Amino acid sequence: MNMITEEMLADLRGEMMASMSSKRFRHTVAVEEMVARLCGLFCPENRLLLRAAALLHDVTKEKSAQEQEELCRVYGLAVCDTDRLAPKTFHARTAAAKIAVDYPQFAHPTVLDAVRWHTTGHAEMTLTEKLLFLADYIDLSRTYPNCVLLRRYFFGANPEEMQMAERTELLRDTLILAYDMTVRDLLEEGAPIAVDTIEARNELLLEKERSV
Ligand SMILES: [Fe+2]
Numbered sequence: 001m002n003m004i005t006e007e008m009l010a011d012l013r014g015e016m017m018a019s020m021s022s023k024r025f026r027h028t029v030a031v032e033e034m035v036a037r038l039c040g041l042f043c044p045e046n047r048l049l050l051r052a053a054a055l056l057h058d059v060t061k062e063k064s065a066q067e068q069e070e071l072c073r074v075y076g077l078a079v080c081d082t083d084r085l086a087p088k089t090f091h092a093r094t095a096a097a098k099i100a101v102d103y104p105q106f107a108h109p110t111v112l113d114a115v116r117w118h119t120t121g122h123a124e125m126t127l128t129e130k131l132l133f134l135a136d137y138i139d140l141s142r143t144y145p146n147c148v149l150l151r152r153y154f155f156g157a158n159p160e161e162m163q164m165a166e167r168t169e170l171l172r173d174t175l176i177l178a179y180d181m182t183v184r185d186l187l188e189e190g191a192p193i194a195v196d197t198i199e200a201r202n203e204l205l206l207e208k209e210r211s212v
C-alpha cells in the first residue's frame, strides 16, 4: 500500500461529508482531530493511518439493522442472535469490511483493526486500537456527561507533562473507566454486553493489579 497523504485525507473527508448526516460528520472529524492529538502523545508515526481510520470508522453507522445484516451477508461476516440483539455493534465489522473492498488505498492492517474494534474493544488491544477507541469516546463533539467526565479524567491529568510510562498507565486507567461506564450503561438499558468488552476490561484490570 502507498503512503497516506494529507491530500488523500482531504479527499476522504469530502467523501464522508457527502455521504453522512451533518451530525455524524461533525463527530467523524472531531474523532479525527482527537486521534491525531492522542497520536501526538503516544505514537506520532501512526498519525496519518489513525486519522484515516477515524474518518472511516462510522462509514456504515447510519445503515439500518436490516442493511447491516445485508452488508454482513455481502461481506461474508457471521451473524448470531446476540449480534441481532445489539445491532449497534454491527457497524464496526461492516465498516472494516467495506474499507477493504471500497477504500483499498486505506486498507492497512492498522486502519482495519482500529475500525474493527472501535465499538466493543477486545482483550490485548494494540496501542492504535486503543487510541481510536478512546478518541471515539472523548472527541470534542461529545457532550454526554460520561464522555465529558472521561475527557476530563484523561486530559485533566496533564498527559503532556508525563513520562511515557506514566502516560501509558493513564491510558490504561482511562480505558478501564470507559469500559466501566459502558458496561453500566448497557446494564441500565437492559442491553447485552459483548464478551469482547468484558474480556477487554478484565485484561486491563489484571494489568493494573500486576503493576502495583
Ligand atoms: Fe462507531
Ligand SMILES: [Fe+2]
Residues within 6 Å of the ligand: 027, 031, 057, 058, 136
Ligand atoms: Fe464513532
